[in-house]
Amino acid sequence: MGALYVDAHCHVTTSVERQNVALKVPEVAIERCFMSNNTFDWHQVKCLGSSDQKGLSSIGFGVHPWYSHLYYTGEVPATAQGHYQQVLQGGSAEELEQVIAQLPPPTGLSEYIANEFDPARVCCVGEIGLDKLFRLPGNGFYQGDQRAPLGRVRVRIEHQVQIFKKLCALAVKHSLPVSVHCVKCPSLMYDLCKEHLLPHAGVKICLHSFTGSLETLESFWLAQFPHERLFVSVSRYINFKAVESGLQLLQKLPLKCVLTETDFTWDTTEPDRLLQELEFLVQQVAEAYQLDSPEVAKGAIYQNFQRFKGH
Numbered sequence: 056m057g058a059l060y061v062d063a064h065c066h067v068t069t070s071v072e073r074q075n076v077a078l079k080v081p082e083v084a085i086e087r088c089f090m091s092n093n094t095f096d097w098h099q100v101k102c103l104g105s106s107d108q109k110g111l112s113s114i115g116f117g118v119h120p121w122y123s124h125l126y127y128t129g130e131v132p133a134t135a136q137g138h139y140q141q142v143l144q145g146g147s148a149e150e151l152e153q154v155i156a157q158l159p160p161p162t163g164l165s166e167y168i169a170n171e172f173d174p175a176r177v178c179c180v181g182e183i184g185l186d187k188l189f190r191l192p193g194n195g196f197y198q199g200d201q202r203a204p205l206g207r208v209r210v211r212i213e214h215q216v217q218i219f220k221k222l223c224a225l226a227v228k229h230s231l232p233v234s235v236h237c238v239k240c241p242s243l244m245y246d247l248c249k250e251h252l253l254p255h256a257g258v259k260i261c262l263h264s265f266t267g268s269l270e271t272l273e274s275f276w277l278a279q280f281p282h283e284r285l286f287v288s289v290s291r292y293i294n295f296k297a298v299e300s301g302l303q304l305l306q307k308l309p310l311k312c313v314l315t316e317t318d319f320t321w322d323t324t325e326p327d328r329l330l331q332e333l334e335f336l337v338q339q340v341a342e343a344y345q346l347d348s349p350e351v352a353k354g355a356i357y358q359n360f361q362r363f364k365g366h
């Protein structure tokens with residue numbers, strides 16, 4: 056098969072009510088990997104992995120930091136409220152109480168993995184990561200179809216780290232690649248990956264929509280991680296908000312480390328739009344590396360994606 060467009064990191068809507076929404080699939084073939092962020096989107100992501108007869112969809116299994124408070128590691132907490140009081144911080148006591156009142160009983164991460172994770176069906180562990188910036192919405196966790204204003208309550212970084220480490224261990228156990236989200240804690244993320252992932256030759260790392268500095272990228276990631284195991288997937292809406300800085304990011308990266316992504320929820324995005332995002336990114340890659348044509352860039356990204364998935 057020739058090279059296809061690659062959406063190395065995309066989603067479906069996190070919704071408590073809505074499940075199994077049919078996707079409108081673009082006419083031009085796009086290979087994609089749907090990340091799972093939580094228990095709610097997992098059910099749909101799981102179906103997408105098994106119902107795609109053309110084999111274009113791969114799936115990830117993960118817990119995104121925005122949902123990490125919904126899980127516990129270790130002992131079963133005596134009460135849901137006790138768990139949330141331990142892992143959440145910020146805001147007034149009243150605000151915290153209001154948020155906690157909306158939250159479901161927390162899920163044991165070990166049980167979740169034991170019941171739902173199947174290494175034969177999952178192509179990567181993702182989306183996982185750390186986020187020092189985000190705050191919880193008033194309804195307790197981000198839902199694509201139930202928006203609520205953001206408050207001041209946050210998930211303690213120590214708890215995010217616990218969840219992240221457990222999912223890194225899952226990737227190591229099954230030699231799966233990871234797709235990583237990192238906002239505003241570049242050295243903590245780097246240290247964790249260096250300690251928990253770098254020693255395991257079978258584990259590849261994709262830094263999705265990388266927002267760290269070019270210095271961090273150069274003197275930590277590129278200097279320490281074998282380039283065969285390191286990927287940065289670039290998105291238009293984050294990395295190319297300013298085209299110039301997107302190109303600068305690409306110019307720091309060996310071409311073999313580059314992937315493209317939309318990071319969009321496919322169930323709420325017009326197929327043409329998905330394609331436009333990826334076409335734009337392919338053009339930027341062609342320009343940044345002075346390749347003969349976008350087609351050449353597309354081929355290189357496609358090969359990179361096959362390597363990321365372990366083929």
Ligand SMILES: [Zn+2]
Nearest residue numbers: 064090182318
């Ligand atoms: Zn994402």
